Amino acid sequence: MRKFALTLLLVGLAFGIAALGTPKVTVTFWHAMTKAHKDALTYLASKFMETHPDIQIKLVYQGHYGDLSQKLLAAVLAGKPPVMAQMYEDWTVKFLDAGALLPLEPYIPEDVLSDIPQSLITSNTFVVNEEKTLVTLPFNKSAMVLFYNTDLIDKPPTTWDELLEMAKALTVDKDGDGKIDQYGFGIRPYPELFIEFFHQAGGVIFNEDMTKCLINSEAGITAMNFLLQLKKYSLYQSGYLSGPFGSGRVAMYVGSSAGIPFVASASAGHHGWNTAALPVGPANGESMIQGTNIGVFTLGTTEEQQEAAVEFAKYLISPEATRYWAIKTGYLPVRISVLSSPEWEEYIAQHPERKAPTEMLLKGFVYPHHANMYNIRQVIGTAFEEVMLGKKTPQQALDDAAKIIETKYLKAQG
Amino acid sequence: MEPRGWRVSFRERLNLSWQERYGRGRFWRETLYAYIYLLPALVILGTFTFYPFFKAFWISAHRYYPDLLHPSYVGWDNYLTVFKDELFWRSLWHTVAYVLGSVIPQLTLGLFIALLLNSRIRAKSFFRTAYFLPYVTPSIAASMVFLWLYDRDYGLLNYILNKLFHVNFIDWLNNPSFALPAVIILGIWKYTGFNVVIYLAGLQGIDRTYYEAAEVDGANAWARFRYITLPLLSPTTFFLFIISIIGAFKVFNEIYVLWPGATGGPLNAAMTIMIYFYHKAFGEYHLGEGAAVANILFVIIFVITLIQMRLSRRWVFYQ
Incomplete structure (x- = not known):
């Protein structure tokens, strides 16, 4: 018995030290991606964590969009939503009206904003305090x-x-x-x-x-x-x-x-x-143009978590990440610079079915x-x-x- | 010798004085044990049944927009909003039509098949299993199969109807007139087997001597069925009736699969109360109105069950 207690104590200590060694911020991300889409997201999260050792991205699959919507609704009502999640615009309006979301515009550099197709900017812009602000970031777009x-x-x-x-x-x-x-x-x-x-x-x-x-x-x-x-x-x-x-x-x-x-x-x-x-x-x-965006919750989350989530969201719309995401999933890259890059043109040449969606993105409406x-x-x-x-x-x-x-x-x- | 049943001990206890009844340590110990044994069930029921039950009433008295997190008290407003919605009444009507359209055939067909299976036929247990299979098939999977059966051009159902009865191809899933019948057919297929098995159990519980006596008196098959089988099956019928009606009122999965996205079918022709509730609560995020719909459904089922209980005294006979 005493031996058992001692072992337990040692194991506990070991974990405690390990935890102290790398003080990590955990960011939960609720999504509705399956199969190849999920794999691509998992890959991007691990890539991100390599360069951000202090952040732990926890991906949680919550079922299809209907399920995700219900679970987010329940979680917001309980005051415990995830730090970030995929969301459609009509859910975003509700969460925003409840004061549960962090508008992301202040965190996105001007040159990035101008590199996102206009339709996507429009669909992510909401009225906050009677002013139009970019609240979410475009994610899986078609x-x-x-x-x-x-x-x-x-x-x-x-x-x-x-x-x-x-x-x-x-x-x-x-x-x-x-x-x-x-x-x-x-x-x-x-x-x-x-x-x-x-x-x-x-x-x-x-x-x-x-x-x-x-x-x-x-x-x-x-x-x-x-x-x-x-x-x-x-x-x-x-x-x-x-x-x-x-x-x-x-x-x-x-x-x-x-x-x-x-x-x-x-x-x-x-x-x-x-x-x-x-x-x-x-x-x-x-x-x-349809598809979900990424939102970051202020409700029930710490400032460190929000900052880490913003970092990850910014990473997901970075040229490398959005290109990878588009190639692996069939969704559209959300950056104009990627759409007009030689690598993308080369990819399109091999995958002719991806040409039309890319063209349509630049003359899209929402x-x-x-x-x-x-x-x-x-x-x-x-x-x-x-x-x-x-x-x-x-x-x-x-x-x-x-x-x-x-x-x-x-x-x-x- | 006097039989010592609970009635006797109860009478004895009533004769005890207050002192004798509550003054003994044994009484309190027994009570405590009883509550400890009840505790696990109470905790589970309390968390998942009683608390949500009362919370639903609280939610239905609040408005969840524009601010989800700070619902405002609105009294009966949500109920009024729902009652004023034309779609609510249509969904209620569709639900009633589904309940009547599926429960009555389920019971009659169930009884008929059970009678056949109760006679001396070969491979009885095979048929029993075959009829019960749809009931144990998950409704999602069954509905996926029916999605194919109902296909206008290549569906098996249209093929058979066309070959046998020269019926023109019916667009089951996209024609508003056939949407609800499509759900009803699926419901009958799925739940008749349950009725068969329960009826079969009921039939086997009827004492053979009744039939022998009737035969001696010269009763024919119909008379035996009408005056022996049917009355003696009445407790089974009553049970099935209540269970089926409650179940039918809550139909959701089948419609959710037949028309993706909970659209409620072409022109909402298969929109039932549960689908309507789903839209209110989880589509619009108007939880107050959603809870109001759920409570209205509760009251409807409650009242119907009460009426059935009351009426049952006239036609249900316990042996």
Whole structure:
């Protein structure tokens, strides 16, 4: 017994000394990355810790984005969030309103800020004390691109008209049984797809001071009518389109570049594929940029932890790290200097499917921020579905949506 | 000799004086032991059942926006907000439709299959296992399989319907009229097996002599079923009815998988109370309204169960 106690004491002392030897700041980082994405993140964390021996980065996988959102919400309510986490803009607004986040702008040098694509700056900028400030840093970013089957299409469409024509030509009933075997296009009715076409038709969701919803403008009607036209030649389904695209049922679809690995594995052994810049609409050919950012919590964390977290966040957007991250995961590099570097061009030459997303990043647009964005997004999604299913005309659906958004979500404080 | 059951000892105890009842060390020791034995269960129940139960009421009386960390007291406002939301009423209606649409077929089908299995057939235990398998299959996995079965162009379900009945291909998952039926079919498939097994146990508990007596009196098969089997199975039916209804009200996983992202199906046609709750609490971060929805669901299930208990006195017979 005495021997046991002695051993315990010695072991305890040894650990104590070891801990004293390197006083480390532990930074927990909650994320939603799996497989190759997780490995890349782990690698970057270990690389960072090599050069920062006083910082310990603890990566914690918290499930998919939905899980991460719930866990962050619960942790913030309990006053014990992680030091840093991946977060979407609508969560960021909530955490920011609760005073739980550290705005990162003061920590980022001017030359770094000017090296980040404008769309990403916009999506990470929030209103703090009535002033626009960069709060989070862009992390895993993707852009809307056109996926197309290279066995069927030599030259991808470059305009809406070409897209419609090609979709029509590629919609065929191969065995003549009255059932379409191959669709020219694929439509999954999620709000971002409509917003993409809406934006390209020249639409903006809100007026300047966010008191009016402009979704029922001319651009909204144009976008809806065009999507209705496309639907005639589309596989319309609520599931992801990488599967039907891979099996050859769908020849083209517009989707996030985050789907590249899924398209690659679904198409392997079936047909060739590539991505292309989005066909240009009446107003522009810009692409919606999506994905999460990194935020640092002040709530329940020490100043040392916050500083260490800021260091790590800055490292993640450094040219080396963001290049590595982009190559390993398929997300986009968040630095203009990386996008235009010879190494990246060389990489693109070997991986043609990465060319279009990179191009789209520089002419990207993002959702505006609003505390009720979650609901607003849902209302827009419902209007999109109503039109696609023929329940309402574009004008009716968009008028109704705009009215709901204005009365329920813009007037009321969220 | 007088039987010494608990009634007797209880009566004896009532006759004891206060002094005799509480003055003995043994009484306090026994009480203490009883509480010590109860403690682990109480701690677990208290932490994971009772505390959240009361906390949910507290949360539902507070507003969590704009500042999550400093919720403000709003009384019944959250309940009013929910009651004023058209989508809440639609979700409630969808939930009721799901409960009725899935529980009644589950019970009738369950009883029918149990009766077949209770007769003298070959490979009885094989069928029993086969029918029970869906119930033990995780609902996420089962729903993933149904995702394929329901595919419009290549789904097995449409193929069979088309080949056998020449039904036009149904877009189960993207047509609002078929979204809820799709969930109901999945529910029936998944939970009927449970009813089969419980009914089978109930059937085997019925004394054969009743049937023999009935046969002597010249009762035919239908009369035997109607006047012996059905009444004697009533406690089983009652149990299954309550369990199934409570379970059906809480349907979530299946819908969450069939329509990724908890969208509630095409045009919210499969939006049930639980999905609606999920949106309120974890999508919008409006925890107060979410808790209000959860409490409303609690009250609904509670009242329905109370009514069932009351009605059960008329039709449930214990042997």
